[in-house]
Amino acid sequence: MVFLKSQKQRNTLQEIGKMADEFGKRALYYEQQQQFPFENMKDLRNQGYTTLTLPQSLGGQGATLYEFLLMQERLAQGCGSTALGMGWHLGCVLDICEDNNWEKDVYHEIMNAVKNGALLNRAATERATGSPTRGGKPETTATEHEDHWVIHGRKTFTTLAPALDFYLVSASITGSEEVGDFLIHKGTKGVSIDETWDSIAMQSTGSHDLVLDNVKIDKRYFLETIGPKRKMKANAWLLHIPACYLGIAQAARTYALNFASSYQPNSIQTTISELPNVRRLIGEIELELKQARHMLYSVAEKWENTSDRESFKPELAAVKHTVTNNAISIVDKAMRIVGARSLSAKNPLQRYYRDVRAGLHNPPMDDATIALLAQSALDGLKTDQ
Structure with a gap:
């Protein structure tokens, strides 16, 4: 409690704590049944927790990094898997909103969806490249056509895969040395989840493989190029x-x-x-x-x-x-x-x-x-x- 700076933080932490304690009671069941904690996700949406790091100007709670970490620590005391999964979503939202590098219409479209409970996460890891922080180039490809892109490949460790509404996919651009980020909506033709997650740790994160079979997306969903500046950030x-x-x-x-x-x-x-x-x-x-x-x-x-x-x-x-x-x-x-x-x-x-x-x-x-x-x-x- 010594790290709380305001009564508002104290009140929010108490609310999160009540949910975390309930999640702790469910954790054994989800592990034994090898199920994804959809009920936890529903509770977090209903409480508005999925908008924690979304700026207030966009309809979110506008939590700072410091406040984000406080709440994540408390949530993890109940269910580590749920906390880690939500951390990726909320962290991505915080990062995207701070950088604000996307085209304005796409940015507001996705952040409006987040305001209404949508979940997103980056899909960057592949078996051949290992962790994206090691610098390997994606084998997933993005091929440009006149009015659309075609994305093809497979991503591993896609945390929250069963619950995500949007995937931020890194892909090598065909005919170029560049790598870009692309936005793919859940339910787009060619998108599927291969339930490969069999880890004995963080069993309920649903970190399955994301399969992209010649997925066609609109040109505007090419978000940005992943250049040296972003890699060094x-x-x-x-x-x-x-x-x-x-x-x-x-x-x-x-x-x-x-x-x-x-x-x-x-x-x-x-x-x-x-x-x-x-x-x-x-x-x-x-x-x-x-x-x-x-x-x-x-x-x-x-x-x-x-x-x-x-x-x-x-x-x-x-x-x-x-x-x-x-x-x-x-x-x-x-x-x-x-x-x-x-x-x-x-x-x-x-x-x-x-x-x-x-x-x-x-x-x-x-x-x-x-x-x-x-x-x-x-x-x-x-x-x-």
Whole structure:
């Protein structure tokens, strides 16, 4: 609560918290049934949460980056999969509205749809290229015709695929070295979802393959060219990723503390919360949570108050690395406190444990972050000299 700056933020967080707690009750069912959480999506739409980062001038709630992260962390305490999926949608909206590079009519068409509950996400990853942050060129192609484009290919890890209304697809432009972003509506002929998502982590994100079989779209849905400037851009909206894993870690911490404060084996005269080894683990959990939370929100706050945002790339990457790895450590310690019961299929800790591991594979990956920090340090040394 120390990170809340206004009564409005407190009230919104309480509303999100009520939904998150309900989502937490449903999480086991969705995993066991291997179902996408459509009910969660419906509740989020009805509450207006899907417009959280849409500017107020366009009918949204106009949340800042800082507020976006606060709400995402709380949502993830209930269901990490739901939070991560919504983070991609809300983060894309925040990014698109800040850049505002699209043609005016398309921009207002899509943002009006978002105001009315539509969901969108980028479809950029492919099996052959791996993460788009690694620089691989898409094998998905876009071929220009007189009055339309034809998009053909397959995208992997399309989070929220069963619920998306719009796909922002990266594709190599035929006969050119350029790569562009294209807007494709759900239900367009040739668009289908191949239900390939079988991950043991974040099972309910619905991150299936998007199949594009010679999809014909209007010329105006060529959104922009993905040039060097965009590739080098500092993307603070991606902080929704560590915020999600921080929320999962908080949920693990709460479960472990409640367990430690109530469990008393007959071999001792008190609950295990009084045992020195358990107290050490609890203290370490608190320390790692504070380190992660202060780093996340201090960088987000500084981002909002600086004009030199491009210099923040190392800071943003360091936040993701630190928070995600701290979250993994926190969940591990929570499981050590609870013991073998944490491995029960009905125990939420085993889901938290699987879900936080997924953070290692969200951008930027740890090796890329370390390389970036090293280069930044060496560049800074040259500047100082």
